[in-house]
Amino acid sequence: MKRFYIETFGCQMNVHDSEKVTGTLLARGYSQVDTPEAADLVLYNTCSIRDKAEQKVYSRLRQFKNGNGRLFGVLGCVAQQEGERIFERAPHVNLVCGSASYNRLPELLSQLEGGARRVTGLGLDTEETFETPLARRDNPHRAYITIIEGCDKTCAYCVVPFTRGPERSRPSASVLEEARRLADAGYSEIQLLGQNVNSYRDPSPAGWDFASLLDGVARTPGIRRVRFTTSHPRDFVKAIVEAIDANPVICNHVHLPVQSGSTRVLERMQRLYTREQYLERIGWLKGARRAIAISTDVIVGFAGESEEDFEQTLSLLKEVEYDSIFSFKYSPRPNTPALGLGDHIPDEEKGRRLTILQEKQRTIQMRRHAALVGGVEEVLVEGYNFATGQWIGRTSQNRIVNFTSAAMPAPEGGTLAGRYLRVRVTRAGPNSLAGEHAEDGAARDLL
Numbered sequence: 001m002k003r004f005y006i007e008t009f010g011c012q013m014n015v016h017d018s019e020k021v022t023g024t025l026l027a028r029g030y031s032q033v034d035t036p037e038a039a040d041l042v043l044y045n046t047c048s049i050r051d052k053a054e055q056k057v058y059s060r061l062r063q064f065k066n067g068n069g070r071l072f073g074v075l076g077c078v079a080q081q082e083g084e085r086i087f088e089r090a091p092h093v094n095l096v097c098g099s100a101s102y103n104r105l106p107e108l109l110s111q112l113e114g115g116a117r118r119v120t121g122l123g124l125d126t127e128e129t130f131e132t133p134l135a136r137r138d139n140p141h142r143a144y145i146t147i148i149e150g151c152d153k154t155c156a157y158c159v160v161p162f163t164r165g166p167e168r169s170r171p172s173a174s175v176l177e178e179a180r181r182l183a184d185a186g187y188s189e190i191q192l193l194g195q196n197v198n199s200y201r202d203p204s205p206a207g208w209d210f211a212s213l214l215d216g217v218a219r220t221p222g223i224r225r226v227r228f229t230t231s232h233p234r235d236f237v238k239a240i241v242e243a244i245d246a247n248p249v250i251c252n253h254v255h256l257p258v259q260s261g262s263t264r265v266l267e268r269m270q271r272l273y274t275r276e277q278y279l280e281r282i283g284w285l286k287g288a289r290r291a292i293a294i295s296t297d298v299i300v301g302f303a304g305e306s307e308e309d310f311e312q313t314l315s316l317l318k319e320v321e322y323d324s325i326f327s328f329k330y331s332p333r334p335n336t337p338a339l340g341l342g343d344h345i346p347d348e349e350k351g352r353r354l355t356i357l358q359e360k361q362r363t364i365q366m367r368r369h370a371a372l373v374g375g376v377e378e379v380l381v382e383g384y385n386f387a388t389g390q391w392i393g394r395t396s397q398n399r400i401v402n403f404t405s406a407a408m409p410a411p412e413g414g415t416l417a418g419r420y421l422r423v424r425v426t427r428a429g430p431n432s433l434a435g436e437h438a439e440d441g442a443a444r445d446l447l
């Protein structure tokens, strides 16, 4: 039997693509192993969003001077971006395939198995999406569903439109069918995925938009939580907030990447909204009936970002009071429009801005979390941390809660993983909460 190893870098779309690739290989009779050394086929599913991410695959490939009988494949965004140049940098690579060509994987694998030295899947002009009932999901309770692939935006700093190709939405019936199948298989949480889920357009005659699809998935019997990521502010409509209001199954958390608080920088980034338009959407979220947690992505040190522009990002942070942020130093990327704008801000200055931003956000998060102490939160239990002796759960608002449970202090003869429990919050940190499985709910929860 042939053995494969796969390592995944990058975003949740990549994580889920790897689940689909893994399922495809298992169905072909391969078995999965935990180290590249034990494998006949080594796959790296790569990310190219920033230079650091891209360099990871080359450092992995350098660990092996040659194939030594092993086959190597580079998948994902670096594969699409670099194409056949990968063979020059790492001559022992045998397969280079971008995500828009994963439908061709069985055919490409047949060629490799038949002795071909170098095979590629680099087409981007496909209308198709990569769907397979074979996906082998890593988490037994939370499942990803891809609803839209590719991206039609042209954010000046971003490689994704080049690495994942044009937008293709999946028919609503196919998404709903997968949601039902997952519920039947025991999954209770679904996360809808796409680089820009808001521009979802059902290609079938039903013609659903994203808010209808979100509502449809959330009506699947057995599904208790539905999340979605990522939203582009330009395409984020009020109907999404109304769907969250109408159906408590839709988690009260929205990730709405802002990138910068300065309209001048947003314009240079080609983000298609102003600071004011972004804040209008935040207003919709804050006006919802349930408190909706808001998270974002920020890039510091984009070409031409002045001290004043940066201050505007800091003031936006203060105004929105995000529940969490992901922040990055600008990294110039191949093929992107922003290359023409240069990269004037020295790395130390980017680092200084990043530190200031993150410290400011830390204070905001600390304050927001402290306000939750004493309350009760419902968590979906994800696992147990043996080092701390606490269970790990996640709230609908996507906050991590580490907690103890008198009813089941440790996973012996059973587990709390996969359960929905009520936890009393006793302590707050900047990145997580701590608590106790609420006594009043414990008996009922564990029935």
Ligand code: SAH
Binding pocket: 049, 050, 157, 158, 159, 160, 194, 195, 196, 230, 231, 232, 257, 259, 297, 298, 299, 328, 329, 330, 331, 332, 333
């Ligand atoms: N589709 C999503 C983002 C995908 S990339 C969206 O539109 O929001 C995830 C994040 O990486 C982006 O939101 C951005 O903050 C960051 N990013 C993308 N390109 C980058 C670059 N060249 N340098 C630094 N950060 C970048």
Ligand code: SF4
Binding pocket: 151, 152, 153, 154, 155, 158, 159, 160, 161, 195, 196, 232
């Ligand atoms: Fe990149 Fe912009 Fe598309 Fe997001 S919306 S993937 S940042 S081009």
Ligand code: F3S
Binding pocket: 009, 010, 011, 012, 013, 014, 046, 047, 048, 049, 076, 077, 159, 160, 163, 164
């Ligand atoms: Fe990275 Fe590609 Fe995702 S560049 S962030 S893996 S879409």
